[in-house]
Amino acid sequence: MATKATSRTATRKSAKAAPNGSQPWLHQRGKQVQEFGTVRQFPVGLSYDARMYSCQRLNQILADSQILYGLYKKHHWLMRGVTFYQLHLLLDKHAGEQLEIIDAVAERVQTLGGVAVGDPRHVAEITVVPRPPDGVEEVPAMLSRLLEAHETILVAAHDAANRAGELGDDGTNDLLVSEVIRTGELQAWFLAEHLVDTPLVRS
Ligand SMILES: [Fe+2]
Numbered sequence: 001m002a003t004k005a006t007s008r009t010a011t012r013k014s015a016k017a018a019p020n021g022s023q024p025w026l027h028q029r030g031k032q033v034q035e036f037g038t039v040r041q042f043p044v045g046l047s048y049d050a051r052m053y054s055c056q057r058l059n060q061i062l063a064d065s066q067i068l069y070g071l072y073k074k075h076h077w078l079m080r081g082v083t084f085y086q087l088h089l090l091l092d093k094h095a096g097e098q099l100e101i102i103d104a105v106a107e108r109v110q111t112l113g114g115v116a117v118g119d120p121r122h123v124a125e126i127t128v129v130p131r132p133p134d135g136v137e138e139v140p141a142m143l144s145r146l147l148e149a150h151e152t153i154l155v156a157a158h159d160a161a162n163r164a165g166e167l168g169d170d171g172t173n174d175l176l177v178s179e180v181i182r183t184g185e186l187q188a189w190f191l192a193e194h195l196v197d198t199p200l201v202r203s
Contacts, residue, residue, distance in 0.1 A: 034115055035115070036115045036117070036122075037115070038115065039051045039052050039114045041113065042111070042113040044112070047168070049167070050169045051113055052114075053169075054112055054169045054172040055113075055114030057156070057164065058105050058108055058160070059109060060126065060160075061105060061153060061157055061176070062102060062105045063117050063126035064128060064149070064152060064153050065101055066102055066117075066120070067124075067127045067129045067149065068146070068149045069095055069099055071145065072091050072092070072094050072146065074132070075087075075142045075143075075145075076092045078136045078142070079139065081139050087139070091146075094187045097183055098187075101179050101180055101183060105180065108172060108175050112172070132145055147188055147192060147195075150191070153180065153184055157177075157181050160172075161173045
């Protein structure tokens with residue numbers, strides 16, 4: 001009797017874990033199958049060195065762009081003053097555009113066989129964009145901070161685009177020039193014009 005009862009319990013337990021093969025196997029853990037900073041061999045007509053170099057540069061730009069996105073959302077939320085509504089909307093628009101760039105850059109890293117930086121704690125370790133105070137800065141200081149983050153990314157993107165082009169990685173060059181640089185420059189222009197101290201009614 002005792003044996004039968006034990007056997008029934010065991011059956012119920014295993015049925016609970018995977019009834020008819022339709023129960024997902026939950027709480028799984030495993031070893032890393034590719035380490036950060038490595039690239040797999042992909043047949044895309046680029047050398048290992050070119051793909052390794054591009055992934056490294058793209059991951060730095062990816063980390064800094066994720067921080068820029070976070071800064072845009074922070075300042076979108078914390079905005080204040082008579083131009084609150086305009087800036088609240090503008091910063092959110094820029095954040096959305098940065099999010100699209102982030103996805104494109106991350107997928108470029110994957111296309112080259114690399115590993116895109118994704119976890120925000122990993123991003124924080126890699127970024128060179130200074131951390132803002134947890135509280136609220138004055139509005140011009142918030143805008144200046146965004147401009148400086150843009151310039152950091154733009155300087156890196158110009159250099160990385162040139163070097164990637166020299167190594168034959170035209171796709172990375174194109175992504176950096178046509179998305180990271182062009183969008184970044186445009187966003188920087190829109191921000192910078194808000195820092196011009198100009199009379200609004202009488203000159
Ligand atoms: Fe919002």
